[in-house]
Amino acid sequence: MDTTPEETVTAASREQEEREPARRAILRLIRPAIVMTLALTIITGLIYPGIITGLGQLFFPSQANGSILYVNGKPVASSLIGQYWTQAQYFHGRPSATNNPQGTPAPYSADNSGASNLGPTNQTLITTVQQRIDDLKKENPDVPAGTPIPADLVTSSGSGLDPDISVAAAYYQIPRVAKARGMTQEAVRNIVDAHVTGRFLGIFGEPRINVLGLNLALDGVHPQTSAETPR
Numbered sequence: 001m002d003t004t005p006e007e008t009v010t011a012a013s014r015e016q017e018e019r020e021p022a023r024r025a026i027l028r029l030i031r032p033a034i035v036m037t038l039a040l041t042i043i044t045g046l047i048y049p050g051i052i053t054g055l056g057q058l059f060f061p062s063q064a065n066g067s068i069l070y071v072n073g074k075p076v077a078s079s080l081i082g083q084y085w086t087q088a089q090y091f092h093g094r095p096s097a098t099n100n101p102q103g104t105p106a107p108y109s110a111d112n113s114g115a116s117n118l119g120p121t122n123q124t125l126i127t128t129v130q131q132r133i134d135d136l137k138k139e140n141p142d143v144p145a146g147t148p149i150p151a152d153l154v155t156s157s158g159s160g161l162d163p164d165i166s167v168a169a170a171y172y173q174i175p176r177v178a179k180a181r182g183m184t185q186e187a188v189r190n191i192v193d194a195h196v197t198g199r200f201l202g203i204f205g206e207p208r209i210n211v212l213g214l215n216l217a218l219d220g221v222h223p224q225t226s227a228e229t230p231r
Contacts, residue, residue, distance in 0.1 A: 069212060071219075079210055082108045082163040088139070089180035090218070091165070091173050093211040094152050095132060098160035108161055115158045129154050142175035164208040167196055181218070191217055 056064035067079045077083055082093045084107040096107035097116040106112070118125035132154040137143075150169035152162075170192045178188040195214045199205050 069216060071216065076216070077212055078163075079212055080163055081110050081161045083212055084108055085211065085215065087180075088176055090215045091170055091177060091209075091211055092139075092153070093165055094162045094169075095154065095156045096160040096162075097156040110161060113159045113161050115156060115160055136172075140173060140176045142179060143172060147172065163212060164197075164210050167192075167207050167209060170209050170214065177218070188218070 053064070062068070068075045068077070069079055070076060082096060084096070085092045093108075096109075098106055098109040098112055098114055100106040100109050100112060116125065116128075118128075133149055136149065136153055148168070150166055150172055152166050153169045153172065171189070174185050174188050174192065177183075178185045181188070192209065192214065195209050195217060196207050197209065198207050
C-alpha cells in the first residue's frame with residue numbers, strides 16, 4: 001500500500017524522536033570524557049611536572065641537573081656515569097662493554113647502555129676476563145705478589161656505566177698512581193679513604209668510591225695535566 005506524504009513525514013518525525021534520547025545519552029558520556037581528558041592532561045602533563053621540576057631545582061639542584069662536576073667553572077662530566085680513564089696517574093674505573101649505535105665498542109657510551117650478556121661459563125667471557133687480568137697486572141707491576149684481583153676491575157657492570165669502584169679496587173691501584181704522581185702511597189691512600197661512600201642507610205650495598213670525584217681530588221691536591229676530560 002502506498003503511503004501519503006503526510007504519513008511519510010509523520011514516520012520520519014517519529015523516528016527522529018526515538019533517536020533523540022540515544023543522542024542525548026551519547027552526549028552525556030562524551031562530555032565528561034572530554035573534560036576528564038583535558039583536566040588530566042593539564043594536571044599530569046603541566047602542573048605536576050612543573051611542581052616537581054621546581055622542587056627539584058629548589059632543593060636538589062645538582063641532582064636535578066645531572067650531578068655534573070666542574071673544574072675551573074667548566075663542566076667535566078656527570079658523577080653518575082663512568083668515564084674511560086687510561087693514564088697511569090689516574091684511578092681507572094670498571095671495564096665497560098657498551099657499544100656505540102654502529103655496534104663498535106665505545107666504553108661508557110651513555111646513549112647505548114648495556115652489558116655483554118655473556119654467562120659465567122661462556123668461553124668468550126672467560127678469555128676476556130683473563131686478558132683483563134693480564135693487562136691489569138702489567139699496568140700495576142708494583143702491586144705485591146699474591147694480592148687478590150678485585151672483581152670489579154676485570155668484569156663489566158650490567159649497565160656499562162658504573163661510576164664507582166670498590167675500596168679494594170682503589171687500593172689495588174694506589175702503587176701505580178702514587179708512583180706516577182711522585183707521591184707517597186700513604187698520601188694517596190689518605191685521599192682514597194676520604195672519598196669512600198659507605199653503605200646506604202648503613203646496611204644496603206657495599207662501600208664504594210666515585211672514580212671521577214677521586215681523580216679530581218687528586219688533581220686538586222697534586223695537579224697534573226688538566227682534568228677537563230677523562231683519559
